[in-house]
Amino acid sequence: MLIQAQQLEKTVDTSEGPLQILQPINVSINAGDTVAIVGASGSGKSTLLSLLAGLDLASSGEVLIENEKLSELDEEQRAKVRADKVGFIFQSFLLVPSLSALENVMLPAELAGHKGAEKEARELLAKVGLEDRWHHYPNQLSGGEQQRVAIARAFVGQPKILFADEPTGNLDAKTGGKVEELLFDLNKDYGTTLIVVTHDQRLAKRCQRVLQMDAGQLSEAAQDVA
Amino acid sequence: MWHKISFRLLKHELKRGELTIMALAIILSVTAVLSLSIFSDRLQAGLTERSSEFLAADRVLSSRRDIPQEWLEQAGQMNLKTSWKVVFNSMAFADENMTLVDIKAVSDGYPLRGQLEIADEPFGQGYVAEGLPAEGEAWVASQLFQALQLDIGDDIEVGNSSFKVTKVVTYEPDVGFSVFTDSPNVIIRHSQLEETGLIQPGSRVRFNVLMAGDNSDITAYEDWLLPRLNDDTHSWRSIEDGDSPLSRSLNRAERFMMLASLLGVVLAATAVAVAAQRYCQRNYDVVAIFKTLGASRQQIRRIFLLHLLLLTAASVAVGMALGWAIQYVVIEWVAQKLDATLPQAGWQPYALAGATGVISAVMFTLYPLFRLVSIPPLRVLHRQLTAGNAVRWLQWVLSGGTIYALLVIYSQQWWLSTALFAGGAVAAVILLGLGRLFISASRKAGMQAGSSWRLAMAGLQRRAAANSVQMLSFSTAIMLLLLVIVLRNDLLEDWKRQLPADAPNYFAINIAEDNVDDMQSMFERENIPSTDLYPIVPGRLTHINGEKLEDEVTKEERDEEVSDEDASENDGREGIGRELSLTWRDSLPPNNELTAGEWWGDNAEPQVSVELNVSERLDIKVGDELRFNLGGEEFTVPVTSLRKADWNTLQPNFYMIFNTSTLEDFPATYITSFRLDEERKSDLYELFKPFPQASLIDLDAMIDQIREVIGQVSLAIVFVLVLVIIAGALVLVAQVQASMEERQKELVILRTLGAPGKLLSRSITYEFLVLGAISGLIATLAMEISLFILQNQVFNMTPVIHWKLWLLGPAFGAVVVAVLGRLSCYRLIQRNTAQLIRKLT
DSSP states (O other): OOEEEEEEEEEEEETTEEEEEEEEEEEEEOTTOEEEEEEOTTSSHHHHHHHHTTSSOOSEEEEEETTEEGGGSOHHHHHHHHHHHEEEEETTOOOOTTSOHHHHHHHHHHHTTOTTHHHHHHHHHHHTTOGGGTTOOGGGSOHHHHHHHHHHHHHTTOOSEEEEESTTTTSOHHHHHHHHHHHHHHHHHHTOEEEEEOSOHHHHHTSSEEEEEETTEEEEEOOOOO | OHHHHHHHHHHHHHHHTTTHHHHHHHHHHHHHHHHHHHHHHHHHHHHHHHHHTTTTSSEEEEESSOOOHHHHHHHHHTTOEEEEEEEEEEEEEETTEEEEEEEEEEOTTOOSSSOOEEESSTTOOOEEOOSOOOTTEEEEEHHHHHHTTOOTTOEEEETTEEEEEEEEEEEOGGGOSOTTOOSOEEEEEGGGHHHHTOOOTTOOEEEEEEEEOOHHHHHHHHHHHGGGOOTTTEEEEEOOOOSSHHHHHHHHHHHHHHHHHHHHHHHHHHHHHHHHHHHHHHTHHHHHHHHHTTOOHHHHHHHHHHHHHHHHHHHHHHHHHHHHHHHHHHHHHHHHHHTOOOOOOOSHHHHHHHHHHHHHHHHHHHHHHHHHHTOOGGGGTOTTOOOOOTTHHHHHHHHHHHHHHHHHHHHOOHHHHHHHHHHHHHHHHHHHHHHHHHHHHHHHHHHTSOHHHHHHHHHHHHTHHHHHHHHHHHHHHHHHHHHHHHHHHHHHHHHHHHSOTTOOOEEEEEEOGGGHHHHHHHHHHTTOOBOOOEEEEEEEEEEETTEEOOOOOOHHHHHHHHHHTOGGGSOTHHHHTSEEEEEEOSSOOTTEEEEEEOOOTTOOSOOEEEEHHHHHHHTOOTTOEEEEEETTEEEEEEEEEEEEEOTTSSSOOOSEEEOHHHHTTSOOEEEEEEOOOGGGGGGHHHHHTTOTTOEEEEOHHHHHHHHHHHHHHHHHHHHHHHHHHHHHHHHHHHHHHHTHHHHHHHHHHHHHTTOOHHHHHHHHHHHHHHHHHHHHHHHHHHHHHHHHHHHHHTSOOOOOOOHHHHHHHHHHHHHHHHHHHHHHHHHHHHSOHHHHHHHHO
16 A cells, blocks of 8 residues: 555634544555546645645644655655655646756756756656757746646656646646646656546546545545546 | 755856845945945055154154164164154344244154155245255244244354254144144254254253154064153154044044945845845745755755855855955045055955855845745645744844844944944834834825825735835935935035135234234234134143142143144143143133033133033033142132033134133233135235244145045045945845735736726836835934934034935935836836736746
8 A cells, every 4th residue: 555544634723713624534545546636626635635745744644655654754754755755746837947947857856866867857858848948947938848847857756656736727728638648648657656636527537546525525436447 | 966956046046137136235235345444444544644744753752861772773673764853942043133943853764754845935835855954054944034034044053053044844744733832943953963062961852763664563663662661751652543633534534434334234234134035035935846845954954055155155256356346446546636545455354344245144044044944845735825933033133133243343332333223223113113104194195096096005005014114124225325425414514614715724823912903903904814812821730629730841741742732642630730821811712612610701700711621631620729820820710611612623722711800910922823825825924024923833734634634535435425325225126126026916916907007007106106205204304313313422513403304305215216116117017917927827
């Protein structure tokens, strides 16, 4: 079992008292799975993603990545887990504006201290079709191109898990389709576990599992294998 | 690996202009500190060199007995130049005329500093003397030609020797500025001293050895010499802060420059702080991304610390180069313009500038950096998340501590730094409160106005917290600018008042009582502006409230002390135990101000008014009984008032003024000062022919010297002003830039909702206009208060309220802030909505 959530809850304090965003959630994800988390806005999809990725801590319950309890790790140790095992793709791309495409892709590998980051990054940029634009800065790239750089960055260092938060949310349908294609192709090549939060039914359908989030409650939706 | 990332970030951000303001702020503070401190160092050194001319040397060893030849030889071995100057009084004779003269016997090399000037006829145009009178010759002062009815080429007899008068002495650097060197000077060679037979055991002679050389050589010689000196007979002197108008003007100028540069540095530091904060805020997302991608806190800390240190190092280096270049160009220009050479500065300015750059960069970035490092990774999903405010006190401690440290390092004066700092802190709190108040008031006013105004006021109100901080820096910048400008004007005005074009340029002394009316009518007839004629009665203060004072100092020493104007040497009670020039008067002299007691008016009871400095030195209060000895006659009078005299005016001033009935029966000579224009100087001889007893002292040389120095200092002040203005502008730009992001978001929304560009650009302009006007108003208020304190406490000037600035301040603030704000937002408004949205995401 690669990822496990056990009795996972998230409550936040508001001016009108505590607000439970996630009801107790139990879910297990195997290595190599592709999982979509779908649901309405505000249903708690992104919160679940942030807890599974160790970006935030649960109010109660547990997240285990390769049997390691995230709640027992401090922020530094969780960062180490992310550096070693996790890649990310965001709706708003989140590239570092003052780094070139190549440097953005190299970043996770460099932070993890990997040698040969540049070579690997160049190969990935070639795979996403941006080998000629490696020296461009994010503001010199279109939205689709930026997301392709983000995908290349997500795969550098060959993480075991890839979290994607609305990866096509900011793109038009055509570009979104291309990006989606790329994401799944690379995922297949690298054998990565993909957890994607999305509104996009077509994208969800391409995943092996679809989890439905509804007012903080998670349920498994029936899904055909793509 | 992290250092590569750090380098990369720095390189790209520099290229993208993200770091421009911050780099500029650091560069500016380093440039300002370096150029100013080198400049003032070199100017100071130049002025000291110039001041040394008052001694005609760097150091003077004086003694009442002959000085061992061995000491001179030792000085020679230690690379010092030496020259004899033996001074004493004697009668000089020419035919049947005789008068008391000051003989000055000097040896080759005299003067070691400054120049001796001579002329070919009495009161003639002087030129620089090359060498000294030949054996058997004497150069004498113009007055002696009147007193002895001499012509060039005549002989005068001094002691057993006879000297042929070959030149007229017009300027001696070491004669100083004193109206009491009452005997005309005669310069002869030191080698001929012995044959005059005037130096006998018990003669009242002052032996001086002048010395000049490098500072290190002088210090080494001092170490050798001082243990050998006998405090009773020897004195070892250098030019110190005297009581002369020149040194006072210089002190003020130096204090002004120091203060202005200090304010410049604080402004630059503020710009660094604002820019650093903005820089860190802009990097919140980057840090969140880094953390999400697995970066540890330590990695992030290292990356950004290195990044900032690199930026600091590069900026400091650029600042150093620029500062050096600026002072080089300015110094060359000043030197050329004033025909002077200025010595090189030491290493200290470089250390000071480097330290200032590093300290302000590091200390002001620490807190923003601390916040930056603590940005949670979750910000990638929730953009509203920022760092906690848990250690906000750290920011206040760090920035407050840094500003205080800079103040202390720069001024090296605890009390001034503490006063400025405490004043600044109180002012900041008041400004913050006032700012908020004004903003809420303007919001209410804005509600009644048109839509652009309403939008502008709503903007102001919405950003009230940010705006009041922004207003604080605007106000501070504007205030410091106004302060420096006004202070500069006041200072220059003050100097001009002291040295007006019609300032007296001659003193006439030893005027006989019978000549007083004639001389007064001569001044009137010839249209020569002059002061009153003051009677002078020599006398000694012997007792205060029955307590006897140290006394019995020879007249030669009195002359020497007074002529050197070296007040610091007059150590208390002994100092005033000497013979004083006493005067009487019915009315308070012009430029005198009573500080205690009352002026006597018609009261005929014997009484005296004492000058404030002397009263402080001798601890004399109103009501004390002073006993005087005037040529053997003793009497006691009460002190009925204390006076502050303006020693900067070239007018006769007195320590002790009596009412008329007390002194009028004593024999007196009179003194006055007057103004004779350059073109009428040749008439002087004729004008004063009827008053052979009177002696004239030419002040032009000294006045020229003061003017020249003030010229140099004024240039320096302009230079400081320019730097402070740049620093102020930088703070304004940094502040406007800091608010840009927020404005951008608003603009997008308003634009999207269809607000026309004109409305938006007007509302932005109005917002800055109001912000600037309020800042200007607060700044004017704060400036007046600080100015009042500064002029009172630091510059000893009379404070005035600057009514004009109450209009100018707000107008200036409004225009400058609006223009800067409008220019900074120009690109923002020009962009179309899609571009704006894209820039935001």
